[in-house]
Amino acid sequence: MQLTINGKPAHFDASTFSVENLVTHLNLIGKRIAIECNGEIVPRSQFSVRQLVEGDQLEIVGAVGGG
Amino acid sequence: MSDLLNIAGKTYQSRLLVGTGKYQDFKQTRAAIDASGAEIITVAIRRTNIGQTVGEPSLLEFLPPEQFTYLPNTAGCYSADDAVRTLRLARELLDGHQLVKLEVLGDPNTLYPNMIETIAAAKVLVKDGFDVMVYCSDDPIIAKQLEEIGCCAVMPLASLIGSGMGILNPWNLQIIIANANIPVLVDAGVGTASDAAIAMELGCQGVLMNTAIAAARDPILMASAMKKAVEAGREAYLAGRMPKKLYAATPSSPTTGLIQS
Numbered sequence: 001m002q003l004t005i006n007g008k009p010a011h012f013d014a015s016t017f018s019v020e021n022l023v024t025h026l027n028l029i030g031k032r033i034a035i036e037c038n039g040e041i042v043p044r045s046q047f048s049v050r051q052l053v054e055g056d057q058l059e060i061v062g063a064v065g066g067g
Numbered sequence: 068m069s070d071l072l073n074i075a076g077k078t079y080q081s082r083l084l085v086g087t088g089k090y091q092d093f094k095q096t097r098a099a100i101d102a103s104g105a106e107i108i109t110v111a112i113r114r115t116n117i118g119q120t121v122g123e124p125s126l127l128e129f130l131p132p133e134q135f136t137y138l139p140n141t142a143g144c145y146s147a148d149d150a151v152r153t154l155r156l157a158r159e160l161l162d163g164h165q166l167v168k169l170e171v172l173g174d175p176n177t178l179y180p181n182m183i184e185t186i187a188a189a190k191v192l193v194k195d196g197f198d199v200m201v202y203c204s205d206d207p208i209i210a211k212q213l214e215e216i217g218c219c220a221v222m223p224l225a226s227l228i229g230s231g232m233g234i235l236n237p238w239n240l241q242i243i244i245a246n247a248n249i250p251v252l253v254d255a256g257v258g259t260a261s262d263a264a265i266a267m268e269l270g271c272q273g274v275l276m277n278t279a280i281a282a283a284r285d286p287i288l289m290a291s292a293m294k295k296a297v298e299a300g301r302e303a304y305l306a307g308r309m310p311k312k313l314y315a316a317t318p319s320s321p322t323t324g325l326i327q328s
């Protein structure tokens with residue numbers, strides 16, 4: 001399936017997997033992040049149950065230096 | 068003497084709030100923040116760098132959220148919708164944390180705030196349970212409206228973000244402070260220690276700055292200077308300055324007992 005992650009297309013062989021699987025795949029386990037799927041926040045508690053499907057638009061954000 | 072800053076029901080010793088951007092590296096960021104004595108630090112919310120090296124240090128490792136009060140901002144947002152969306156992500160990121168800095172910009176060159184969008188965002192955020200510290204123009208009417216909406220602090224600019232021009236309109240700030248029932252903090256435009264002291268002498272409850280420290284030749288020394296300036300300005304405000312007059316006619320030393328030639 002094709003997802004859009006932080007504005008960039010990303011292709012995966014599997015047809016569906018959980019947000020948690022994606023976080024693992026992207027080496028983001030243990031990082032303090034927040035994830036939005038199609039404009040809606042996916043709470044951390046839902047990472048393991050929320051399944052991603054073709055065309056999902058994801059935003060993955062973290063805290064950086066700023067004023 | 069206990070003279071604490073109270074924001075949204077929580078008290079702080081330090082009246083200096085600092086940003087975490089524009090430093091050489093995280094080590095310098097941490098050293099400057101330690102020197103500033105700040106307890107509230109602003110952070111930006113940005114897309115995570117996908118594919119980054121595993122184990123690459125993050126800001127949060129140098130500034131643990133258990134040691135500081137994080138103030139996530141909406142820097143770079145030009146609409147109310149983007150600002151609200153950013154802060155909802157920040158709340159998720161910081162485990163339900165509700166204290167936020169709202170800023171909605173109107174112009175990428177000057178970074179002047181768009182107060183129409185800011186007000187729209189403030190209404191949504193307050194309704195959604197956020198404690199909103201709001202960056203704003205130094206318009207007393209707008210500042211009062213933001214208070215009435217339910218913001219927990221108003222933060223008018225001293226001058227434009229990153230300009231270091233200091234306090235350009237102390238008279239407007241005085242009106243805002245006189246009318247406010249919530250803390251007024253100067254945010255943006257402070258260039259050096261005297262600017263911070265003047266803001267505090269005017270009666271501001273605190274000062275928020277980033278570039279004035281990060282862009283100093285020696286950021287850590289400037290952070291220390293800002294800490295002292297904010298404390299000095301606050302004490303001078305509480306002490307109540309002497310009235311200004313063109314001349315005194317009554318010198319500080321006795322007028323009698325002078326030796327005569």
